[in-house]
Amino acid sequence: MSTVSSRTETASHADVELWIRMYRQMTAIRLFEERVNELYTRALMPGLAHLYIGEEAVAVGVCEALRREDYITSTHRGHGHCLAKGASPDRMFAELLGKAAGYCKGKGGSMHIADPSTGNLGANAIVAGSVPIATGAAFSSKYLGNGRVAACFFGEGALGQGVVYEEMNLAQLWKLPVIYVCENNLYTEYTHVSETLAGDILARAKSVGMAAETVDGQNVRAVHEAAAKLVERARAGEGPSFLCCNTYRFHGHHVGDINREYYRSKREEQDWKKERDPLAVHAAWLVAQKHADAAQLEQIEAEVKAEIAKAVEFAINAPYPNQEEVDRDVYA
Amino acid sequence: MSTHEVVTREITFAEAIREALAEEMRRDSRVCILGEDVAEAGTPFKVLSGLVEEFGTGRVIDTPISEAGFTGLGVGAAMTGIRPVVDIMFGDFITLTMDQMVNQAAKIHYMSGGRWKVPMVMRTTLGAARRSAAQHSQSLHAWFSHVPGLKVVLPSTPYDAKGLLKEAIRHENPVVFFEDKMMYKMKGPVPAEDYTIPLGVADVKRAGEDITFVATSSMVQVALGAADLLAEIGISAEVVDPRTTWPLDEQTIVESVKKTSRAVVLDEGYERYGVTAELAALIAERAFYDLDGPVRRMGAMHVPIPFSPPLEDATIPTPQKLFELAREMCGRS
Numbered sequence: 001m002s003t004v005s006s007r008t009e010t011a012s013h014a015d016v017e018l019w020i021r022m023y024r025q026m027t028a029i030r031l032f033e034e035r036v037n038e039l040y041t042r043a044l045m046p047g048l049a050h051l052y053i054g055e056e057a058v059a060v061g062v063c064e065a066l067r068r069e070d071y072i073t074s075t076h077r078g079h080g081h082c083l084a085k086g087a088s089p090d091r092m093f094a095e096l097l098g099k100a101a102g103y104c105k106g107k108g109g110s111m112h113i114a115d116p117s118t119g120n121l122g123a124n125a126i127v128a129g130s131v132p133i134a135t136g137a138a139f140s141s142k143y144l145g146n147g148r149v150a151a152c153f154f155g156e157g158a159l160g161q162g163v164v165y166e167e168m169n170l171a172q173l174w175k176l177p178v179i180y181v182c183e184n185n186l187y188t189e190y191t192h193v194s195e196t197l198a199g200d201i202l203a204r205a206k207s208v209g210m211a212a213e214t215v216d217g218q219n220v221r222a223v224h225e226a227a228a229k230l231v232e233r234a235r236a237g238e239g240p241s242f243l244c245c246n247t248y249r250f251h252g253h254h255v256g257d258i259n260r261e262y263y264r265s266k267r268e269e270q271d272w273k274k275e276r277d278p279l280a281v282h283a284a285w286l287v288a289q290k291h292a293d294a295a296q297l298e299q300i301e302a303e304v305k306a307e308i309a310k311a312v313e314f315a316i317n318a319p320y321p322n323q324e325e326v327d328r329d330v331y332a
Numbered sequence: 333m334s335t336h337e338v339v340t341r342e343i344t345f346a347e348a349i350r351e352a353l354a355e356e357m358r359r360d361s362r363v364c365i366l367g368e369d370v371a372e373a374g375t376p377f378k379v380l381s382g383l384v385e386e387f388g389t390g391r392v393i394d395t396p397i398s399e400a401g402f403t404g405l406g407v408g409a410a411m412t413g414i415r416p417v418v419d420i421m422f423g424d425f426i427t428l429t430m431d432q433m434v435n436q437a438a439k440i441h442y443m444s445g446g447r448w449k450v451p452m453v454m455r456t457t458l459g460a461a462r463r464s465a466a467q468h469s470q471s472l473h474a475w476f477s478h479v480p481g482l483k484v485v486l487p488s489t490p491y492d493a494k495g496l497l498k499e500a501i502r503h504e505n506p507v508v509f510f511e512d513k514m515m516y517k518m519k520g521p522v523p524a525e526d527y528t529i530p531l532g533v534a535d536v537k538r539a540g541e542d543i544t545f546v547a548t549s550s551m552v553q554v555a556l557g558a559a560d561l562l563a564e565i566g567i568s569a570e571v572v573d574p575r576t577t578w579p580l581d582e583q584t585i586v587e588s589v590k591k592t593s594r595a596v597v598l599d600e601g602y603e604r605y606g607v608t609a610e611l612a613a614l615i616a617e618r619a620f621y622d623l624d625g626p627v628r629r630m631g632a633m634h635v636p637i638p639f640s641p642p643l644e645d646a647t648i649p650t651p652q653k654l655f656e657l658a659r660e661m662c663g664r665s
């Protein structure tokens with residue numbers, strides 16, 4: 001597992017800015033998701049809600065290594081990816097509530113947020129459904145020579161799908177600028193990884209000769225450092241790579257998944273929340289290294305909270321789409 | 333619905349499915365279940381709760397998220413002495429199994445000159461209205477109905493679900509069984525004793541004189557709801573449920589339309605090139621001279637199912653829409 005290099009003493013102003021920004025981004029995702037949880041529980045949000053709480057460092061660490069015009073693809077658990085890539089919370093919430101002001105005019109909902117202005121090719125509700133799309137985006141980047149990189153987020157559950165292996169083979173053959181980011185949160189819906197995956201995760205990528213590494217997905221700097229290196233490689237034409245981020249979802253598979261003891265223990269959940277909360281880990285480090293003090297972090301949290309509250313307000317008051325919208329956008 | 337002089341309980345659609353599986357698994361040790369989160373979780377809809385406790389993980393088998401893989405494995409297992417019931421969580425994911433079902437399962441018996449058979453069941457879901465958006469709301473049963481070699485079952489009541497599923501499991505051919513997600517909690521009378529319902533026999537869910545509604549799965553409730561509304565204004569609607577799209581009980585449908593001389597066909601699949609088209613063609617071909625006017629159809633609007641509640645609601649037939657159409661067809665608008 002790669003560790004964070006110890007160049008803290010020589011941290012530049014830009015480094016510190018990045019670390020603080022990453023804290024802010026993770027806080028934004030956390031608070032966003034807490035409000036989703038609440039909206040859903042109060043029956044204000046239709047459909048399903050898959051929370052990203054606990055996994056914030058992965059989306060933020062990877063997306064901070066990308067440029068705005070770089071691409072991402074996301075999953076059913078996608079709010080964090082979309083926010084980290086630059087989506088704004090008000091239009092996100094509006095989409096989650098099915099409102100016309102949402103990123104997809106309310107047509108997509110929680111599992112399908114897409115936003116061309118931030119390079120977001122879309123969240124996808126088919127497990128592994130976005131792996132070919134990200135690979136295709138990397139293909140056009142190479143074809144058009146525009147230097148863009150694609151980051152493809154998926155859970156370890158997606159490794160069950162054959163198409164992932166077809167795409168990794170193609171990407172490696174053609175040296176496509178794509179990073180496959182596997183979020184190993186240990187469970188698919190209700191099943192532990194040991195019951196769904198045989199063998200070693202990295203070996204899958206290595207079998208086609210792809211660069212592959214594992215990183216602590218609860219440490220945003222570690223994720224960022226690893227991702228930055230792989231993105232740079234991809235941009236330089238050195239081909240695809242695979243980044244396995246070990247992480248954990250703190251909540252259920254979706255908001256309604258409350259009684260979870262039949263597939264994972266309360267104790268395990270508590271341990272992760274107590275010892276491996278990515279926000280707490282990063283905050284403690286920032287303070288210990290004197291890059292920030294507690295008051296500064298509280299200030300960030302207060303600012304983000306206010307922004308999120310405003311966004312929720314906006315979404316709740318926003319109108320639903322007109323019925324005429326229903327058969328628009330079927331064809332371009 | 334056929335009446336039985338035996339002990340009948342009110343159970344839910346989900347319980348009927350679970351009972352059918354449990355009884356068949358007790359009867360035949362070759363019957364097993366393969367799918368994602370089917371064991372301890374009992375599926376996200378909890379339809380299979382309790383089965384793993386009785387039959388163990390050797391027969392209620394959790395798979396990785398590999399729809400093509402475990403469906404194809406099911407085909408091979410069915411050819412070689414197992415009777416797998418393959419669980420595809422959402423009907424939308426049958427797309428991932430297409431080669432296994434269409435080029436393999438459906439063709440093997442014929443291509444082998446009748447030497448191999450594939451006694452396999454695929455259980456999956458259909459139906460919108462859960463605010464689950466475009467990749468979790470489709471009703472794609474027309475696709476399988478289109479392919480020779482497959483049989484397609486669409487139960488609309490707990491009674492039908494149990495009898496048809498038991499029949500499907502005992503059947504010698506690949507059968508695809510579509511369950512409406514919105515129906516799992518619906519209750520209905522189900523006899524306690526063993527029974528099966530043959531594939532290819534329609535059921536008249538309500539008798540009537542003035543107009544026929546041929547409705548499948550989720551649309552049976554819509555048709556019954558509209559029939560209630562019509563009764564209030566003196567129009568008597570008959571509701572015919574084919575129960576299987578293939579084999580298709582043509583005779584029951586045609587006889588009903590000949591009697592009433594008006595027909596609307598309803599199905600939750602996309603209206604274009606779907607089940608409604610096939611049923612309307614059947615009526616036009618075989619009851620044309622008995623009709624007072626054109627056959628009408630209602631299905632899902634030709635759009636990906638939207639997430640936003642007011643938009644989603646506009647895409648599927650409702651009792652009110654059907655009521656208005658039928659009233660107009662009966663010259664009463």
Ligand SMILES: Cc1ncc(C[n+]2csc(CCOP(=O)(O)OP(=O)(O)O)c2C)c(N)n1
Pocket residue numbers: 076077125126127128154155156157158185187188189253368397399421425428
């Ligand atoms: C093709 C397909 N099969 C099944 C599902 C149902 N499903 C939704 S999420 C999920 C588990 C996904 O696990 P993983 O990929 O590890 O992501 P996580 O939920 O852990 O983030 C499953 C089985 C689906 N959406 N798509």
